[in-house]
Amino acid sequence: MKLIKSKNYQEMCAKVARIFAAQITLKPESVLGLATGSTPIGMYEELVRKYNEDRVDFGKVRTVNLDEYIGLSGDNDQSYRYFMNHNLFDHVDIDKAKTFVPNGLAADPEAECVNYENIVASMGGVDIQLLGIGNNGHIGFNEPCDEFPECTHVVDLTESTIQANARFFASMDDVPKQAISMGIGTIMKAKKIILMANGKGKAPIIYDTVFGPVTPQVPASILRFHPDVMIFVDEEAYSEIAKKCPDFEPETL
Numbered sequence: 001m002k003l004i005k006s007k008n009y010q011e012m013c014a015k016v017a018r019i020f021a022a023q024i025t026l027k028p029e030s031v032l033g034l035a036t037g038s039t040p041i042g043m044y045e046e047l048v049r050k051y052n053e054d055r056v057d058f059g060k061v062r063t064v065n066l067d068e069y070i071g072l073s074g075d076n077d078q079s080y081r082y083f084m085n086h087n088l089f090d091h092v093d094i095d096k097a098k099t100f101v102p103n104g105l106a107a108d109p110e111a112e113c114v115n116y117e118n119i120v121a122s123m124g125g126v127d128i129q130l131l132g133i134g135n136n137g138h139i140g141f142n143e144p145c146d147e148f149p150e151c152t153h154v155v156d157l158t159e160s161t162i163q164a165n166a167r168f169f170a171s172m173d174d175v176p177k178q179a180i181s182m183g184i185g186t187i188m189k190a191k192k193i194i195l196m197a198n199g200k201g202k203a204p205i206i207y208d209t210v211f212g213p214v215t216p217q218v219p220a221s222i223l224r225f226h227p228d229v230m231i232f233v234d235e236e237a238y239s240e241i242a243k244k245c246p247d248f249e250p251e252t253l
């Protein structure tokens with residue numbers, strides 16, 4: 001696992017976007033694993049800029065997203081499908097038929113999980129998977145629990161996640177209580193993984209992820225067992241490590 005510290009959010013987003021642009025340029029038919037949340041928005045902006053200015057070509061790219069809320073349609077502005085269209089897909093020359101997000105309106109969510117796991121597998125593996133991290137260490141919507149979930153599954157969101165997400169909804173009642181998420185096993189199959197975190201609020205969980213025990217109670221900690229993981233943080237998200245491990249030397253890339 002490599003930990004890469006940037007001065008600020010913009011610098012971090014630029015570094016990650018460069019890696020994605022290189023991936024797409026070197027392998028135009030790449031399978032990108034994509035994430036939502038506020039953290040990757042600046043990275044997607046940079047990628048759109050690279051599409052416009054550096055002519056990064058998304059024409060053959062395929063994408064799979066980590067998760068989706070149950071009960072929200074792709075038209076709902078809080079759905080992750082809407083997020084992806086709005087922040088990336090609408091602004092580049094990607095073929096939307098090659099972009100996949102779990103169907104939050106599936107009549108049978110369990111069957112949708114099996115279907116989605118098959119879609120990811122049929123693409124021949126994710127070349128590079130982007131992740132954010134929840135304050136409790138969740139990745140995708142894999143919440144802290146007793147065992148790492150292997151495959152795409154239905155998740156009951158924790159109270160802390162529901163509260164953290166409430167800021168995006170008109171009222172608490174509107175916040176979905178369930179989601180479909182790739183499993184930890186699905187995520188760990190990606191060839192390369194990049195996790196981004198910024199801001200002081202993420203500092204304790206970044207410390208736990210990098211230095212705490214590997215446990216399903218901190219789902220992101222499993223990433224330490226993946227052979228090719230880069231964690232990108234800004235100074236604020238790094239601050240707990242700086243305090244507790246003053247001799248640790250992060251990379252700067």
Ligand SMILES: N[C@@H]1[C@@H](O)[C@H](O)[C@@H](COP(=O)(O)O)O[C@@H]1O
Binds near residue numbers: 035066131133135138
């Ligand atoms: N399912 C998403 C995660 O994929 C994301 O990493 C997390 C953090 O969001 P933010 O980046 O807004 O802090 O939020 C949601 O729970």
